[in-house]
Amino acid sequence: MKFLSAFYRRKIALAGLLIIGVLVVSALLAPYIATFDPQEMNPVDKLRSPDGTYYFGTDNFGRDIFSRVVFGARTSLAGSAGVILFSLSIGVLIGVSSGYFRKIEPYLMRLIDVLMAFPPLLLALVLVSILGRGMGNVIIAVGATYLTRTTRIVYGLTLKLREEPYIEAAVASGVKQKWIILKHILPNMMSPLIVQATFTFAFSLLDMAALDFLGLGIPPSIPSWGNMLSEGRMYLTRAPWLLVFPGACIVLTVLSFNLVGDVLRDRLDPHFRRDIEGV
Amino acid sequence: MFSYILRRIWSMIPSLLLASIIVFSFIHLIPGDPAQIMLGDQATPEQVQGLREAMGLDRPLYVQYGRWLSGVVKGDFGTSIFFHQPVLHVILDRAETSVLIAVFSMLLIILVGVPIGILSAVRYNSRIDQLFSGLSMLFASVPTFWLGLNLMLLFSVMLRWLPTSGFPSILESGDWSNLRYLVLPCITLAAPNSALIIRLTRSSMLDVAKADYVKTARAKGLSEGAVNIRHIFRNSLISVVSALGFTFVALMAGTVVTETVFSLPGIGRLVVESVLRRDYPTIQGIILIIAFLYMVINLLVDLSFALLDPRIRYS
Numbered sequence: 226m227k228f229l230s231a232f233y234r235r236k237i238a239l240a241g242l243l244i245i246g247v248l249v250v251s252a253l254l255a256p257y258i259a260t261f262d263p264q265e266m267n268p269v270d271k272l273r274s275p276d277g278t279y280y281f282g283t284d285n286f287g288r289d290i291f292s293r294v295v296f297g298a299r300t301s302l303a304g305s306a307g308v309i310l311f312s313l314s315i316g317v318l319i320g321v322s323s324g325y326f327r328k329i330e331p332y333l334m335r336l337i338d339v340l341m342a343f344p345p346l347l348l349a350l351v352l353v354s355i356l357g358r359g360m361g362n363v364i365i366a367v368g369a370t371y372l373t374r375t376t377r378i379v380y381g382l383t384l385k386l387r388e389e390p391y392i393e394a395a396v397a398s399g400v401k402q403k404w405i406i407l408k409h410i411l412p413n414m415m416s417p418l419i420v421q422a423t424f425t426f427a428f429s430l431l432d433m434a435a436l437d438f439l440g441l442g443i444p445p446s447i448p449s450w451g452n453m454l455s456e457g458r459m460y461l462t463r464a465p466w467l468l469v470f471p472g473a474c475i476v477l478t479v480l481s482f483n484l485v486g487d488v489l490r491d492r493l494d495p496h497f498r499r500d501i502e503g504v
Numbered sequence: 505m506f507s508y509i510l511r512r513i514w515s516m517i518p519s520l521l522l523a524s525i526i527v528f529s530f531i532h533l534i535p536g537d538p539a540q541i542m543l544g545d546q547a548t549p550e551q552v553q554g555l556r557e558a559m560g561l562d563r564p565l566y567v568q569y570g571r572w573l574s575g576v577v578k579g580d581f582g583t584s585i586f587f588h589q590p591v592l593h594v595i596l597d598r599a600e601t602s603v604l605i606a607v608f609s610m611l612l613i614i615l616v617g618v619p620i621g622i623l624s625a626v627r628y629n630s631r632i633d634q635l636f637s638g639l640s641m642l643f644a645s646v647p648t649f650w651l652g653l654n655l656m657l658l659f660s661v662m663l664r665w666l667p668t669s670g671f672p673s674i675l676e677s678g679d680w681s682n683l684r685y686l687v688l689p690c691i692t693l694a695a696p697n698s699a700l701i702i703r704l705t706r707s708s709m710l711d712v713a714k715a716d717y718v719k720t721a722r723a724k725g726l727s728e729g730a731v732n733i734r735h736i737f738r739n740s741l742i743s744v745v746s747a748l749g750f751t752f753v754a755l756m757a758g759t760v761v762t763e764t765v766f767s768l769p770g771i772g773r774l775v776v777e778s779v780l781r782r783d784y785p786t787i788q789g790i791i792l793i794i795a796f797l798y799m800v801i802n803l804l805v806d807l808s809f810a811l812l813d814p815r816i817r818y819s
Contacts, residue, residue: 237638339522342795344757347775351787354779355533431647435761438649439776454650461653462661472650479645487641504644504703 231492238488241481248478252299259292263448275466282466284457293448294470300449301430301478304364308429309422311368312375317418319372320379321406324387334380337373345370346432353441363442367432371425374502378421381500382414389413417497423486424503427479434475450475509807516799523795524576528569530791531784542585542782555585559785581789586781591789594774601671601770605689605762606755612694613701613751618744620698621705626732628710637706640699648758652692652765659688669767689766693758697751704747708740715739741812749802756794 232239251258260280267287275282281290323330340348345367352366386392386409395405436442437451438458445452450471457467483504490501531538539556540547555561559582560568575582581591620640624633643651660668671685712718713736721735759772767773771790778786809816 335519336522339519339526339795342519342523342753342798343526343791344753344760344794346757346760347791347794350760350775350779351530351791354782354787355530355535427645431645434647435649438647438761439764441776441779451647454647454653458653461657465657468650468653468657472647472654475650476642476646479647480642483641483645504641504700 231488235484235488238484241484244477244481245485248298248302248481251295252302255296255299259289259295261289261292263288263292263296264446265289274464281470282464284453284464284467285460290453290466290470293453294450294474296448297450297453297471298474298478300360300443300447301433301451301475304360304367304433304443304449305426305430307361307364308368308371308433309425311364312371312425313418313422316372316375317379317411317414320376321383321410323376324380324383325402325406330380333376337377340373341377343370346435349432349436350439350441353436358441358444360443360447363433363436367429367436370432371429375421375425378500378502379414379418382417382497383410385496385500386410386413417493417500420486420489420493421501421503423482423489424501427482427486427504430475430479430482505810509803512803512806516803519799520796524573524792525569527788527792527795528572530788532565534784538784542784544782558583576792581792582785584778584783584786586778586783586786591786594786595771595789595793598769598771598774600673600675601686601763601768602759602772604674604683604686605693605759605768605770606752608686608690609693609697609755609758610748610751612690613698616694617698617701618705621702621744622709622732622737624702624706625709625713625736626728633706636702640702643695643699644703646696648692648696648761649765651695652688652762655688655692656766671766671768671770673769685766685768689762689768692765693755693762697754697758700754701744701747701751705740705744708743709736712736712739738812742809745808745812746805749798749805752801753794753798 232242265288267283269287270283271285271287273283273287275290281294283289284293319333323333348370349363349366352369353362356362356366392405392409395409400408433442434449434451434454437449438455440455442451443449445456453471454468454475457464457471460467486503490498490503493501534541537552537556539552539559539561543552543555560571563571572582579592581595583589584591584594587594620636624636627633656668659665666687667685669685672679672682674680674682718731718735721731726735756772759770760775761772762768763770763772764776775787775790777783778790
C-alpha cells in the first residue's frame with residue numbers, strides 16, 4: 226500500500242505503471258490479443274493504412290502491424306528482462322566479491338574503468354558480430370555492456386553497507402562472513418538494485434532496438450519493435466504508420482519505466498540515491 | 505600541478521594497455537578461423553593462407569599482440585580487409601563528418617541542457633520546471649533513430665527545408681553551406697543527451713541548494729540571482745562537467761545510429777559497415793581510438809576541476 230501511495234501523488238507515474246501492466250499482459254497473452262498471425266503474409270492487402278480490420282495498418286508483405294506490435298512486446302520485454310537477469314546476477318557476484326576480497330579489487334575495478342571507455346552500443350555490435358545474431362546472443366551482448374555499470378554500482382553499495390552499524394555489530398558478535406553477505410548485505414542492497422533495474426530496463430530496450438535497426442540484433446524472422454522500424458524505414462513517406470506504431474510503443478515503454486524508476490528513486494534511502502545511474 | 509599531470513598521463517598507460525588487450529582479443533574470440541571468416545565463403549584456400557600470413561595469425565598470440573601493439577604505437581593499426589588500405593587512413597577519411605557532428609552536438613547539448621537545467625532548478629516545482637522535466641524525460645526515452653526518421657519526415661520530406669541524407673565534404677569543396685546536411689543529425693544526436701544534462705544540472709543544483717553556505721549567502725542579503733549563479737551553479741558545475749566524459753561516449757554510440765539514419769559518410773557508419781563486412785582490423789582501430797579519446801577527455805575533465813573549485817589542488 227505504501228508502494229502505491231507514492232504513485233498516487235505522481236499521477237503520471239501511475240499511468241506509467243498501468244502501461245507497463247498492459248504491456249506485460251499483452252506480452253503474456255499475445256496469441257489471444259493479436260487479431261492475425263504476425264507472420265502471415267497477405268500480398269493483396271499490402272501497405273494498407275489503419276482501418277477497422279487492420280487496426281495499425283499492414284506492411285509491405287501485407288502482415289498485420291497490430292499483431293506484430295503485440296508479439297513485439299513479447300520480444301522486447303523478454304529481451305530487456307534477460308539483460309537485467311544477466312547483468313545483475315554476474316554484476317552482484319563480481320561487485321560484492323570485490324567489495325569483500327580487497328586483493329582482487331584493484332584489478333577488477335581497473336578493468337571496469339577501462340571497459341567504461343568503450344561506447345556500450347559499439348561493444349554490443351562487436352560482441353554480436355563475434356557471437357552471431359540471435360535472441361540469446363543479443364541479450365548476452367547488451368547484458369555484457371551493462372555489466373560494467375551494474376558491477377560498479379554493486380561495489381559502491383557493498384562498501385557503503387559494510388560501514389553500517391548493524392553490519393559492524395554482526396561482525397563484532399562473530400557472525401560468519403558468508404552469513405553477513407547473504408543475510409545483511411544482499412537483502413539491504415535489494416531496493417537500490419530494483420530501482421537501478423527499472424532504468425536498465427529502459428536503456429537496454431533502446432539499445433536492443435538500435436541493434437535491430439542496424440540489422441545486427443534479433444533475427445528478422447522474430448517480430449520486434451526494432452526490426453519493424455528497420456523494415457518500415459524504406460516506406461517512410463508511403464506508409465508512415467509502419468514507423469508510428471512500433472516507435473510509439475518503444476517510447477511509451479521506455480518512458481513508463483523511466484517514470485516509475487524516478488518515483489522509486491525518490492523513495493529510496495538518500496544515502497543510496499547517488500549510486501543510481503538513471504535519467 | 506605539472507607533476508600531477510605527468511602522473512595522470514603515466515597512470516593512463518596501464519589502462520591503455522588493458523584496453524589494447526581487450527580490443528586485440530576481439531579477433532581471437534571469433535569461433536573458427538578468423539582469416540576464413542573475414543574473407544567469407546568465396547575465398548580460395550590460398551587467399552585465406554595469404555591473409556593468415558599477412559596478419560601473422562599463424563604466429564603465437566604474444567608475438568601477434570607485440571607486433572600489433574608496436575604498430576599501434578606508431579599509428580599503424582594494420583590494413584583494412586575491405587579497403588586494402590591502412591586502417592588509420594580509412595578512419596581519417598571518415599573523420600570529418602563525425603568530428604563535425606560530435607562538436608556541434610556537444611555545443612548544442614551544453615547550450616540547451618545547462619541553461620534549461622538552471623532554469624528548472626531555480627523555478628523548482630513551478631509550471632516551467634514541470635514542463636521541462638516532462639519534456640526531458642520524454643526525450644531521454646525516444647530511440648535516436650526513430651527521432652531522426654521523424655525529423656527527416658517532417659523537415660526534409662514534408663517541409664523540404666533541409667536535405668534528407670548524405671554529406672558532401674566541406675574540406676574538399678570548401679562550401680560551408682554543406683553544414684545544412686548536419687542540422688538534423690546534430691539535433692537528433694543532441695536531443696536525448698541534452699535531456700540527460702538538463703536532469704543532471706537540475707538535480708545537482710537542487711542538492712547544492714540545501715548546503716549551509718547557500719543559506720548563509722541568502723541570509724547576508726545577496727540577491728537571488730547572485731545566490732543561484734555564484735553559489736549554487738558554480739558548485740554544481742563539477743558534476744555537470746564530469747558528465748562530459750560520459751556524454752562523449754554516448755555521442756560516439758549515437759553517431760553509429762544517426763549516421764546510419766542519415767546515410768552520412770562518418771566513423772559511426774564505418775563501424776556498422778565494418779561489423780557487417782567482418783573487417784576486424786578497422787573495428788579494432790576505431791574502438792581503440794575512441795577509448796583513447798575518452799581517457800584524454802576524462803583527464804581534461806579532472807584537470808578542469810582545479811579551475812572550477814579552488815579547494816581542489818593537485819600536487
